[in-house]
Amino acid sequence: MYFRPPKFIKRLFPELNWNLREPGGIFLTFDDGPTPEVTEWVLDTLDKYDAKATFFCLGKNVDLHPDIFRKIKARGHAVGNHSYSHIKGWGTPTGRYLEDADLANGLIRTNLYRPPYGRITRSQIRRISERYHIIMWDILSRDYSRAVSPEACVRNVTRHLHEGSIVVFHDSAKASRNLYYALPRVLEAIQRAGLRCRSIEL
Numbered sequence: 001m002y003f004r005p006p007k008f009i010k011r012l013f014p015e016l017n018w019n020l021r022e023p024g025g026i027f028l029t030f031d032d033g034p035t036p037e038v039t040e041w042v043l044d045t046l047d048k049y050d051a052k053a054t055f056f057c058l059g060k061n062v063d064l065h066p067d068i069f070r071k072i073k074a075r076g077h078a079v080g081n082h083s084y085s086h087i088k089g090w091g092t093p094t095g096r097y098l099e100d101a102d103l104a105n106g107l108i109r110t111n112l113y114r115p116p117y118g119r120i121t122r123s124q125i126r127r128i129s130e131r132y133h134i135i136m137w138d139i140l141s142r143d144y145s146r147a148v149s150p151e152a153c154v155r156n157v158t159r160h161l162h163e164g165s166i167v168v169f170h171d172s173a174k175a176s177r178n179l180y181y182a183l184p185r186v187l188e189a190i191q192r193a194g195l196r197c198r199s200i201e202l
Helices: 007-012 038-048 059-064 066-074 094-108 122-129 150-158 176-192
Strands: 025-031 054-057 078-081 166-170
Touching (some): 025 038, 054 066, 059 094, 066 094, 150 176, 166 176
Parallel strands (some): 025 054
16 A cells, blocks of 8 residues: 555644645655665666755765765755664664764764654654754655555555655665666656656755
8 A cells, every 4th residue: 555644643743844835846755875776876867857856864874885975965966864773763762763863964964854664752753853854755655665566656656746745765775676667757757747856955
């Protein structure tokens, strides 16, 4: 099943950014990179469609691949913090959670944060919000799931696109099969709809 956050969840957590008010704008985001070959393919594909995006990077991957991280920024895209170690908010003490985010931000240097798995407690939200804008989503491609076909991955996104949508993809090896098929087709659908892909700047 395609996942879109229910309206009541958005009402429970109004301090989180589920979509953005941007006439004519769509916000593609990529989680879990930078990843050799995959991230670079994404950058080349975005260039072909004159599209900008936001990459929510893992600190540990920036440590491993600083050259790819620099390429993301050099190509004019925004970067966000996706924690250092892909830490799960639920079951993690708030202090430890914040330490992991700040460790990543020593490398990434951004005011944007996306919680891994979308799992974050109210206490963590309060503390993280003191330092970052928390960016969630309203369209999840589920490109990471082996149970989702490449064609379904495209449909998960294109059937629900609207102005201000925040869309989640993953520039990871795990997601690459679906991502390589879906991303060009999603970008074509965005162009046909007269929308433009923009990076998140808050």
